[in-house]
Amino acid sequence: MSQPGIPASGGVPTSLQAQNGAASASGSPYTNGPVQNALMSSQVSVSQGYNSQLSGSYPHPIPAKTLNPVSEQPNYGDSQTVSPLSNYQGPGRTINRPPVASNPVTGSLHSGPVPRMPLPTSQNPAATPMPSGSFLRGANIPPPLNWQYNYPSTGSQTNHCPRASSQPTRSGNTNLTSHQYVSSGDPSLQNNFIKSGITSNTNNGSMVVHNSYDEIEGGGFLATPQLTNKNPTMSRSVGYSYPSLPPGYQNTAPPSTAGMPPSSLNYPSGPQAFTQAPFGASHLTASMSGLSLHQEGLRVVNLLQERNMLPSTPLQPPVPNLHEDIQKLNCNPELFRCTLTSIPQTQALLNKAKLPLGLLLHPFKDLVQLPVVTSSTIVRCRSCRTYINPFVSFLDQRRWKCNLCYRVNDVPEEFMYNPLTRVYGEPHRRPEVQNATIEFMAPSEYMLRPPQPPVYLFVFDVSHNAVETGYLNSVCQSLLDNLDLLPGNTRTKIGFITFDSTIHFYSLQEGLSQPQMLIVSDIEDVFIPMPENLLVNLNESKELVQDLLKTLPQMFTKTLETQSALGPALQAAFKLMSPTGGRMTVFQTQLPTLGVGALKPREEPNQRSSAKEIHLTPSTDFYKKLALDCSGQQVAVDLFLLSGQYSDLASLGCISRYSAGSVYYYPSYHHQHNPVQVQKLQKELQRYLTRKIGFEAVMRIRCTKGLSIHTFHGNFFVRSTDLLSLPNVNPDAGYAVQMSVEESLTDTQLVSFQSALLYTSSKGERRIRVHTLCLPVVSTLNEVFLGADVQAISGLLANMAVDRSVTASLSDARDALVNAVIDSLSAYRSSVLSNQQPGLMVPFSLRLFPLFVLALLKQKSFQTGTNARLDERIFAMCQVKNQPLVYLMLTTHPSLYRVDNLSDEGALNINDRTIPQPPLLQLSVEKLSRDGAFLMDAGSVLMLWVGKNCGQNFLSQVLGVQNYALIPQTMTDLPELDTPESARTIAFISWLRDQRPFFPILYVIRDESPMKANFLQNMVEDRTESALSYYEFLLHIQQQVNK
């Protein structure tokens, strides 16, 4: 449940110290909302048994019915101020941490104008360093400040590094927007929640509601009316509530996850925001369903009868069935997600479930707020080297037990002192133990060499073909514009190489009047003409660099050289960079034809549509070898392929894949003929150049003894069993791993996963970003199914299918995808369902599984029967491997909204802007109508399809044209008109854009537009010539399952 926003507003002010503080702060309306609180406490009273149990234990399932009695008890109103934690205090030896002086904090929160997040403050990095020691928790700092800076503020004292906050902000307006988003997000949620409370007629609930409602109102938020309507029809609610939880718990669960930010993380950037945001509403439903309809999660769905399974708000990840105290500390699912939120006890059980077990990570995601710890000793387990994390247990003040290998470790002396509270002897309240996501400033033991400077090398293809496309103009222009925004410091180095059949170097020595070009024509044995002055300090030679960028596009306009010696150019670039490491950005427009690494065209256009005999494997190992050399020297290669013809991306892509770079592909790029691609390149380049970057990184993923990782997906090189070598790490890269249960986990109830990413920031600091995820272990198949995370499963399956299509064949991969659905559903049918009903019975958690798999089958990577170019298919596969889950899901199953009748009903209110929240539609043409306009959000593109008979109102008020025929053929912007409709549409679209770090381009599509095919291709529920419709697919599965 991505609701990171919550802590932001509520928990944060309490600052990291009080993780529990955050919990206790839940008394305040801003965090978890009073209702939950009441429920929580009630729950506690109901099932005391488990309070006293320690970390490991989690509550036994309580039948749904009990919930109501509990919530109906009148007394709970009072309990809202009581922090739930206090209930747990007694036994809390292990994970429970006594609530500390968090109360004052909450007080301050209340009084402050909290909900309104002052954007400017938080945005401004300069504000970072706070006077050391002056910081009294919660007392004098306005919440917004804390929000962003609480860490640093304590910093000087504790050595917490102030920079933390400044860093995320670097990515400019993205953050800003996300900020807004976050802040706005949760209030609405609460509202919803409150509403639900009212509707559900719990006495105390309503009382509570009043209270908090006022407060919220005071904070300037509007309650969302829309929800009330929904309440009665709760039977259809989307809630993801976890059935086996005790009632009260359930309620709180979704918010708390969201709130997991107790760790005070706000996730500004796109994807999660994406899932998260709309959900204010869904949350409501979720919590409501938790309130009164436990059954929903337990329900078995007959997909053949209930067709409309797609929730009207974006799907949220399921909440692990954990004790709420633990769950609150858990890592945000946007960063770290497991396909099964309940880990099966044994491999046999896992095999029985036929669901893949794996993790999906987005470890370097831009975070608005990230606690950063600077301390001389980083506390780690002595045997498995796990970083201390919120899920370790403290045996006593001096010893802690590792949650991964169960070794008992000593608490070092320094760790006894808590710099935030300035109390000695509270190791369990240190930020390291209060945050599942944390960043350490690494001391010198973590460096093999002094941190490298940021080094950027650009390699341009300047052959005739390249000049023809005219890409140099836009790239050089983007570079010029963003030269000052390149992440770096005074040590930043930059260099340029161009190549056609020869390699050209540019000497940018300080003092030269103009850049000097050096040509090396010996491509058999490449050498560097002059070792220094080719990579120069950006600050010192900025003028020369600008000179070069201005002249470069004109220099080759008359070239007749058609050959491309990419291989030798890459070798030269590698030689140039190998002493330092850094980032190499390669622009290529055709198949390399000269020297080492020359490739031959392999695509046979006639066989494009058949699933057989296509070349998905690289044709040479040159690029792979070079990539591994690069990886060894900490060089990452990012490939921009702008090519009209086949360029063998399968081979070329290896250079990025194994050096942890990224691939961008612009088919048929041309500066005049294809303005859409030009715009796309500019936007993506802008993001690419300015986004955060980590150099010479390694990532290690550890998991509790008994689990082991056996396969890795993503762009990197697996250097040793669990060590991923990432010469560069960027915030837009996602990773996935598959796991198996090696030893039975019967004697443990919780398992943890920890990913630690060690990198050098562009400021030259060595940092370690640690994420820890904790999940329960279950012993029955039913629980495994209930905890399945359908999005994560689909994402992991997509990764596995890419591997399969490369090692075996595309049709194998497609079969494997279908079999994955069939196997798991028949396992469910045969082992879990007691009575064999007709129809296709699926657990509620997997109700979208067939749909997502069908969407995968129709995705560009795996589709058959269309004339997809080989390069495009391979690019789509690269994207599957390299994208974070949220974007992957958006590209496979885009969101469709109807936008011609947007209203303020149910709208979010962010910073005085009203953002309408239209419901999600199924991806079927039947949902489209000629008299409407529909927006499809496919992650990296937005498509606005305007029907032929679309209302005049929409045309004139939003598109600013008089009639349908006047809509331009290529329209990528909406005019800002002074009408409420236009304002709403633009607000909605910009809100969607704000949620992601890059800038999705909007295409306005009318009937004759060439883009229409793309739009319709995404209608995955419909039948195409070569693929089944959703219903047919379900029938097929049913047939197989019932066999």
Add this chain to the structure above:
Amino acid sequence: MHQNYGFRLFKVDHNSRHAAPRRRGRRAPVSWDQGLSGRVGVRQPVLRKKRRRRRRRRRRMEVVVFVFSLLDCCALIFLSVYFIITLSDLECDYINARSCCSKLNKWVIPELIGHAIVTVLMLISLHWFIFLLNLPVATWNIYRFIMVPSGNMGVFDPTEIHNRGQLKSHMKEAMIKLGFHLLCFFMYLYSMILALIND
């Protein structure tokens, strides 16, 4: 017990080194020898001499074959052990995937050739049983080598080795080969000793 595994299973060849000594002790079979001596009695001693010489040469060859196989087998055993050690080093993180794979890939072809030579040798020297025993392993070696995808850096690919349990399967394979070579080693040793004794 016959040391010549393949031979007796398929046909009784009187030229074989087993048959020869026995026949000598028994006196030559009547019908065959008689008929022969009756027809070309004069040439008998020459023929016997020649045959004996041939036999002796064959026996000497046999010794050479098995001594060579034994040495080859020793080398293969060492190679398997080396594979196992290197792979387990990788498993324990003592070396990185890249150096491990480049080390191992270097020895894939020598291993393949070494094994193929023994196999062919057994075929030539008509030791059918040993040949058939070796054949599947040799075929597997060749198949594995041929089936390496064009983009991979060899049988052991550093980028793949940690995926899909490849490391484990390589390890298993190396173990099985070690066992196989050990078995072969003792077989060759036995055969060699027998051949020496018979000589």
